[in-house]
Amino acid sequence: MNAVVNQLAEVRKKIADATLSAGRESGSVRLLAVSKTKTAAELLCVYREGQRDFGENYLQEALDKQKQLSDCEIMWHFIGPIQSNKTRAIAEHFDWVHSVDRLKIARRLSEQRPEERGPLNICLQVNISNEVSKSGLSLQDLPDLVKAVSELPNLRLRGLMAIPAKLFANRDEQRIPFARLRETLEKMKEQGYSVDTLSMGMTEDLEIAISEGATWVRVGRAIFGERN
Ligand SMILES: *Cc1c(COP(=O)(O)O)cnc(C)c1O
Numbered sequence: 001m002n003a004v005v006n007q008l009a010e011v012r013k014k015i016a017d018a019t020l021s022a023g024r025e026s027g028s029v030r031l032l033a034v035s036k037t038k039t040a041a042e043l044l045c046v047y048r049e050g051q052r053d054f055g056e057n058y059l060q061e062a063l064d065k066q067k068q069l070s071d072c073e074i075m076w077h078f079i080g081p082i083q084s085n086k087t088r089a090i091a092e093h094f095d096w097v098h099s100v101d102r103l104k105i106a107r108r109l110s111e112q113r114p115e116e117r118g119p120l121n122i123c124l125q126v127n128i129s130n131e132v133s134k135s136g137l138s139l140q141d142l143p144d145l146v147k148a149v150s151e152l153p154n155l156r157l158r159g160l161m162a163i164p165a166k167l168f169a170n171r172d173e174q175r176i177p178f179a180r181l182r183e184t185l186e187k188m189k190e191q192g193y194s195v196d197t198l199s200m201g202m203t204e205d206l207e208i209a210i211s212e213g214a215t216w217v218r219v220g221r222a223i224f225g226e227r228n
Contacts, residue, residue, distance in 0.1 A: 004045050004224060008033075011206075011222050018210040029210050032077055032199075034220035036061065037227045040068035046223065047072055055079040055098070055218050059086050066093060079161075079218060081135050088112045091154075096121040098161040098199045098218070101137045103148050110152035119156040122149060123199050126184065128162040129177040136162065139184065150193060159197030159215070160185050166204060174205060178212035185213075 011031065019029050034055040035043050043054060043065060052073065056062035057080030066076060077096040087108035090097060100106050100122050113120050124145060127136030137145060150157045164177035178200055188195050201209025201217040209217060221227065 004042060005049055007225070008046055008049055008051065008223050011219055014207065014222075015210065015217060018207040022211045024210070024213075029214055030216050032079075032216050032218045033223055034079065034202075034218050035065070035224065036080075036220065038224045040065045042224055043069060043074075044072070047074065053077060055220075057081075059089055063089065063093060084108060091120060092117075094120070096123070096158075098123040098216075099125045099135060100149070101125045101127075101135055101145075103145060106145070106149045106152060106155060110154040113154035115154070119154050121158050121197075122155045123159050123161040123197055124149065124157070125161045125163075126181060128181050129164045139180075142184065146188060146193065157193065157195060159188075159195040159199065161199035163202070164200075164205070171208060175208050175212055178205075178209050178214070182213040 015029050015031060016026065019026055030053065031051065032053050032055045033046055033051050036057040053075045055077040062076065075095045076093065077098060078090050078094045079098045082090065082099060082105050084104060087105060091109045091112040092114055097109065097120060101124065106122065109120055124142065125136040126142060127138055149155060160181050162177060162181050181200055182198060185195060185198055197215050198213050199216040199218060201214045203219055203222040206217040206219060
């Protein structure tokens with residue numbers, strides 16, 4: 001458990017250093033602790049160090065941990081692929097969803113969001129570098145989804161998310177998909193959408209993502225260690 005505390009401190013330092021060297025305001029990059037496959041006890045360890053935002057990929061696993069940690073003030077983020085039969089529980093039990101990539105899912109989340117919880121924060125997941133994973137919509141399809149989602153009453157469209165392929169030879173190539181996501185968000189702003197979020201960067205590439213404008217980095221292994 002001590003290892004996790006040290007690793008969290010190292011990740012925080014990495015984020016602070018990368019934020020500074022990018023000339024960005026301190027605190028403008030937030031850490032989402034990705035806790036899939038990790039136990040409630042491991043999350044609690046990080047929570048006690050002041051971490052409040054946790055990202056989960058698998059609904060049932062997340063709901064189990066939410067029950068065990070119900071005394072904690074945690075902001076829960078859903079970041080995995082979404083099947084339509086899971087939308088109700090996601091709408092009821094999460095604060096953010098980073099992985100919306102089609103209208104059917106967005107509509108259901110909006111319809112099923114309990115009113116007393118306020119609008120659900122949404123990022124649209126874009127397949128920015130034709131990653132192997134089938135999640136994410138293409139840039140061509142993005143404008144229509146942005147328009148439709150921004151009109152749904154119980155969602156708050158915050159921005160974009162991507163998981164770029166890691167097959168790049170060097171840092172210059174690695175930054176291309178992140179830059180493209182940033183430019184896409186800037187275009188949305190120019191069109192009048194009040195979006196503020198770029199969810200990009202993980203254990204291997206968080207520094208490059210920060211240099212290209214990430215506002216959430218989603219970090220698992222660098223905090224919790226390898227997953228089994
Ligand atoms: C697992 C996962 C992460 C964290 O990846 P690490 O390499 O462990 O930092 C981030 N985002 C998504 C969508 C994930 O599924």
